[in-house]
Amino acid sequence: MNSSSPSYETLSNAAGIAGNLFAFVLFVSPIPTFRRIVRNKSTENFSGLPYIYALLNCLICFWYGLPCVSHGVILVATVNSVGALFQLMYIIIFIIHADRGKKLKMSGLLMMVFGIFAMIAFVSLQFLDPPTRQMLVGYLSVASLITMFASPLFIIVRTDKSLSTMVLWLPVQQAV
Numbered sequence: 001m002n003s004s005s006p007s008y009e010t011l012s013n014a015a016g017i018a019g020n021l022f023a024f025v026l027f028v029s030p031i032p033t034f035r036r037i038v039r040n041k042s043t044e045n046f047s048g049l050p051y052i053y054a055l056l057n058c059l060i061c062f063w064y065g066l067p068c069v070s071h072g073v074i075l076v077a078t079v080n081s082v083g084a085l086f087q088l089m090y091i092i093i094f095i096i097h098a099d100r101g102k103k104l105k106m107s108g109l110l111m112m113v114f115g116i117f118a119m120i121a122f123v124s125l126q127f128l129d130p131p132t133r134q135m136l137v138g139y140l141s142v143a144s145l146i147t148m149f150a151s152p153l154f155i156i157v158r159t160d161k162s163l164s165t166m167v168l169w170l171p172v173q174q175a176v
Contacts, residue, residue: 016075023079027086034090037097048094048106050148052113055087057144059117064137069124 030051037043058080064070065077095106120140124133 020075020079027083030090034093041097043094043098051087051090052109053148056113057148058084058087060144061141064141069137070134
C-alpha cells in the first residue's frame with residue numbers, strides 16, 4: 001500500500017483520530033486530582049512537575065504538527081494544542097492553590113517552558129531548512145514524550161518514604 005493510495009489515507013486518518021481520542025482521555029485523566037486540589041484549597045503533596053513536562057511536550061508536538069514544520073500531520077497539532085490548554089489550566093490551578101515556595105518554583109518553570117518553546121520555534125524557523133527543521137523538531141518531540149512519560153517515575157522515587165510506596169514495596173518484600 002503506497003502513501004498516495006486512498007486506503008492508506010483513510011487508515012492514516014482513522015489512526016490519527018483514534019490517537020486523538022486516546023490522547024484526550026490522557027489529558028482529562030488528572031481532573032479528579034485537580035478537583036481535590038480545588039476542594040481542599042491545597043496542592044497537598046502533589047507535584048506539578050508532570051504537568052510542566054506535559055505542557056512542554058504538547059507545545060513541541062504542536063509545533064511539529066504545524067505545516068511550517070511537517071506536512072500532512074495536522075491532527076498532531078490539533079490534539080496537542082488541546083493538550084497544551086489542559087496542561088496550562090492544570091498548572092494555573094496548581095499555582096493558585098500552592099504554598100508560596102511551590103508557587104514561585106512552578107511559575108519559574110512555566111516561564112522556562114515558554115522560553116524553551118519560543119527558542120525552539122525561533123531557531124527552527126530562522127536557521128534550519130524544512131527537512132532539517134522537521135527532523136530536529138521530531139527528535140525533540142520524541143525526547144519530550146520520553147521525559148513526560150518518565151516524569152511520574154521521578155515523583156515515585158522522591159516519595160519513597162510515604163505510606164503509598166511502602167505499600168507498593170510490601171509485595172516485593174514478601175517475594176524476597
